[in-house]
Amino acid sequence: xxxxxxxxxxxxxxxxxxxxxxxxxxxxxxxxxxxxxxxxxxxxxxxxxxxxxxxxxxxxxxxxxxxxxxxxxxxxxxxxxxxxxxxxxxxxxxxxxxxxxxxxxxxxxxxxxxxxxxxxxxxxxxxxxxxxxxxxxxxxxxxxxxxxxxxxxxxxxxxxxxxxxxxxxxxxxxxxxxxxxxxxxxxxxxxxxxxxxxxxxxxxxxxxxxxxxxxxxxxxxxxxxxxxxxxxxxxxxxxxxxxxxxxxxxxxxxxxxxxxxxxxxxxxxxxxxxxxxxxxxxxxxxxxxxxxxxxxxx
Numbered sequence: 025x026x027x028x029x030x031x032x033x034x035x036x037x038x039x040x041x042x043x044x045x046x047x048x049x050x051x052x053x054x055x056x057x058x059x060x061x062x063x064x065x066x067x068x069x070x071x072x073x074x075x076x077x078x079x080x081x082x083x084x085x086x087x088x089x090x091x092x093x094x095x096x097x098x099x100x101x102x103x104x105x106x107x108x109x110x111x112x113x114x115x116x117x118x119x120x121x122x123x124x125x126x127x128x129x130x131x132x133x134x135x136x137x138x139x140x141x142x143x144x145x146x147x148x149x150x151x152x153x154x155x156x157x158x159x160x161x162x163x164x165x166x167x168x169x170x171x172x173x174x175x176x177x178x179x180x181x182x183x184x185x186x187x188x189x190x191x192x193x194x195x196x197x198x199x200x201x202x203x204x205x206x207x208x209x210x211x212x213x214x215x216x217x218x219x220x221x222x223x224x225x226x227x228x229x230x231x232x233x234x235x236x237x238x239x240x241x242x243x244x245x246x247x248x249x250x251x252x253x254x255x256x257x258x259x260x261x262x263x264x265x266x267x268x269x270x271x272x273x274x275x276x277x278x279x280x281x282x283x284x285x286x287x288x289x290x291x292x293x294x295x296x297x298x299x300x301x302x303x304x305x306x307x308x309x310x311x312x313x314x315x316x317x318x319x320x321x322x
Contacts, residue, residue, distance in 0.1 A: 031057075034097040045178050049095050052137050057099075061133040072128040074320050078121040078142075081313035085153045086115050087186035088145030089122060091179065095138035100130025112149070112186040121314070128320070135316050144176075145183035146312035152187025152305050155289055164293035164300050167192040167279070171303035180306040192301055200229045201251070213238075217245045230279070239263045246274055249299075254282035257295055264296035 031050045033040070040046060078092070086109060093105040103126035109115055124131055155166045166189040172180040181191045193199035200220045202213070210216035213231065220229050230249040231242040236259060242250045243266060250267075252260055260280055267275050279299035280292050292300055 031098040034094075034101045036097065036101075037094055040094070042178060045091070045182075046094070048175055048179060049091065049098060049137075049141070051175065052140070053095065053098060053134075056137050057133060061129065064129045064132045068128050068132070070129070072320075073126060074128040074131060074318055076124045076131055076316050076318045078124070079315050079317055080115045080117060080119045080121055081315055083117050084115065084146060084150035084312055085187050086111065086113050086121060086146050087149035087183040088142040088179070091141045091145065092122070092138040095141060096124065096131065096134040099134040100127050102126050103130055103134075112188075114153075124316075131316075131318075139314060139316065141179065143311040143314050144173075144309075145179060145186070146314065147309040148180060148183035148306055149187030150312055151309040152184050152189040154286055155300075155302065155305065156188040158286055158289050159293035159300065162290075162293040164280075164297055165190050166289075166305075167299050167301040168305050169281075169301050169303040170195065171307040173306070184305055187305075189305065198227065200224055200227050201232065202229065203232045213241050214245060217247060233263075235259075236262055236266070239266060243267060243270065243274070243276065247276060249277045249279055251279045251281055251301075252297065255280070257291055260292065260295040260297060268296075 031053045033046060037046070080086070089107055089109070089111050093107070096103045096105055103124060106123045108120050108122055115121065152166065159166065168181055168184040168189060169192055170177070177194065181194065184191060193201065202216050202220065207213050207216050210219055217229060217231070228248040230251055231245070231247050232251045232253050233239045233242055234253050234255070239250060239252070250263070252263055255263070263278060267278060277298040279301055280295070280297045281301040284292060284300055284302040284304065289300060289302070
């Protein structure tokens with residue numbers, strides 16, 4: 025199969041950011057379309073047009089409607105896409121999300137890739153919304169992790185934002201997270217923090233801890249954030265107390281992580297931690313059920 029290098033950026037999205045998301049969409053289209061949609065191009069007349077409506081098949085939070093539109097317009101810029109709901113909205117089962125009119129070949133060629141993006145992103149946003157609702161009334165903020173689909177990180181993390189969560193570091197480059205292996209190589213936690221501060225002074229530093237002794241050591245170093253890894257609720261409460269008794273300028277933000285579920289997240293939030301991070305938001309979200317219903321004009 026010969027790869028198709030097409031799918032140029034439509035004029036409407038010439039200044040759309042970030043460009044990495046556009047590149048991910050182009051890659052997905054090349055993967056699916058290849059040298060061309062053999063079925064549609066064989067059966068459907070070149071000038072044929074159709075109308076379609078995008079339907080939610082369940083209740084939840086919508087994320088990626090703009091990605092759906094971009095995907096369609098990368099295939100055929102003549103497709104007229106009219107969103108019927110706002111991005112990040114809570115939608116009902118059978119609610120119309122958008123209406124499309126345009127070249128039949130283009131719409132049908134773009135359909136599966138566009139639905140894949142919308143279903144994945146809305147699934148992540150819906151699960152994130154459930155986590156956010158579960159901790160409502162506490163100060164805890166729900167964070168994602170780096171456990172995203174390869175090549176789709178920015179899309180996965182965008183979906184978390186649209187579900188009401190916040191992003192942890194985007195990658196290895198925008199925050200320092202010191203773990204056991206890093207400490208072993210440095211010889212001590214203090215040495216690891218010193219090296220990090222000396223070479224990456226502009227980045228926040230977070231330290232992963234597993235015991236209260238680790239927490240005390242990290243607090244003494246006045247790092248930006250402390251990750252409480254797989255700690256019991258009682259240990260988390262103790263860590264919060266240890267932090268709270270310090271002078272305000274010596275306190276840090278505490279993040280709970282490890283096997284966080286919808287069933288446990290409320291209890292974790294009530295310990296008083298500032299953040300709760302969960303890889304489940306992006307690696308275990310169920311794909312949102314959405315479909316494209318087509319009407320072929322007579």
